[in-house]
Amino acid sequence: MFQDKKEIQSIVSQMSAKHHDDEAQLRKNPAQLKWKWQINTDDSPPEIYNRTLYLSIFAFGILGAARGFDEGNISGCIALPSFKSQFGLADKSKSVDEIANLKSNITSMVQLGSIGGALIAMYSVDKLGRLRALQVVCFIWMIGTIIQITSNDVGQLYAGRFIEGLAIGQTTTIGPSFTSEISPKAIRGLAVLIFSGQSILEL
């Protein structure tokens, strides 16, 4: 069986010689080497890197922005003069302790909702499917935001932020599980990175 070992070896050496030629060519022209964008496709057909795939990864990827945007937004809001006067954070009659209490309640209400959201996600992501679960999350998130921006007192703000939390707690389960399932293995790491990167970049 191995009598044509030499033959195979010679073919192999020819192949690698050809490969080295290509490499030498690239080395002669370093610009080509440096700027040639290529994905290691593992010989998979080129059709699989298409618009439908990228759109799906993008839609679930920017879901990662939900959490980061909320943290950054509330961090900025509690420093804004208009927000402070609206919700009594600049109230001179309140003690330091009361203001600290109020401030921590406003910021942490989303995290409280997120605990519930993470529990809901255990159920919804498998029962509803990834796509329906995503749509439900967007819907809850919009309701929460509308309640927040129409609020004039703290109670309504709390409610809005809690409902928003129910949506945000689900995003950390839905996003990574969808993107890692749908992307071909050569770009899987990149796809999950898009999700986690979004939580800091926010779009």
Next chain:
Amino acid sequence: MMAYFVSYGAVLHIPDDSRKQWVVGTSLKLVLAGLIFILSFFCIESPRWLLKVNRADDAINNLSKVRHLPVDHPYIVGEISDINEQVLAEKDATANTNLWTKFRTVVTVKSNAYRFFAVAGAAQVLGQWSGANAITIYSNDLFALAGIKGTAVLKMSAVLGVVKFVSAYTCAFFIIDFLGRRKALYIGLSLQLVCILYFAIYLTIVPDVKGRVYTPSEKRASTGALAALFLSGTGWTMGFNSIQYLLGSEIFPLNIRSFAQSMVMVLHFANQYGNSKALPKMLIAMNNYGAFYFFVGVMAIGLTWCWFFVPEVAGRSLESMEEIFNLPWYLIGRRGPELCPDYSEINKISYTNDHGNTYEEHIQYNDKDKATLEFVEDTSNPSNPIMHRDSEDKDTEKL
């Protein structure tokens, strides 16, 4: 990062007495949610989930749509059968289980309990209470403590966003897989610890008093404090931030992986809630500096915890995890990978650059990672703790 810039823009361009100042920034969430909602109608449902709920035809159609290949293309057929195999394996592993039995498996099986409580759970607790997330949320207050006043506070928050963004990406691309999890955590956590310690000492020596005029040396110290806050953000993204998600997804066995991961996420949000609720009160009750000494203490515990409890699992196959966590608890973190070498064949072989060339002379077997020591149970010595574990097993058999 964007949200910080939105707030900064709002305070610059919208008057302070107008409601719009905060409503405009907050309503951007509507835009974001709406955009995702609209895009979702052009997305393709995951074929893996469709197979999981026994909708094989839809799964094949969807996969062919998202790969832009005909349904009978060999690539589609191959991928569907791969996914199917995985789904069946997972169904096998989780057959006859419900939430309660899964919960019991996590809590009562020794190696799972170790993974959940001592590794993944502890990572959440220690990570959140290292104070990094609280610093993100209350960054404006903390910049004020470091001597920044007025709208400049919001500008500094925006800079913090940029710093964290750059370091997170640098870390994801260059550090985590290159250095391994343990080293990345050591470096990131030490950096964070030194920075927060500096900030705490600064607050002790230069207390925040209304209308105070800084001496030149105090002014320079406050610039240092500002830099310390920025650098602590870098340390966080380099260390705990990436570790906490990675550990949860890597170490659990298949039958409880998704359940344990959700539990870890619940723990994550619960700790974050407690932390962001507590910081404003801590700043009052423990003085401004006390809270930061507390965070320094937690991080010191974190470093010890990492040395003792967390095994280095970078580059290991998921199957070989099981062995490590079956070791006695005091050996897992410090010497686990050394005592349980990864015997998966796939890790020993590296191929030459040529695509598809697997002829044996072009395969390099890698012997340098071979174990120098192996863990052997000593059954002859009754004082050995391993022996006790065996006798426990016999006791349960008798029952």
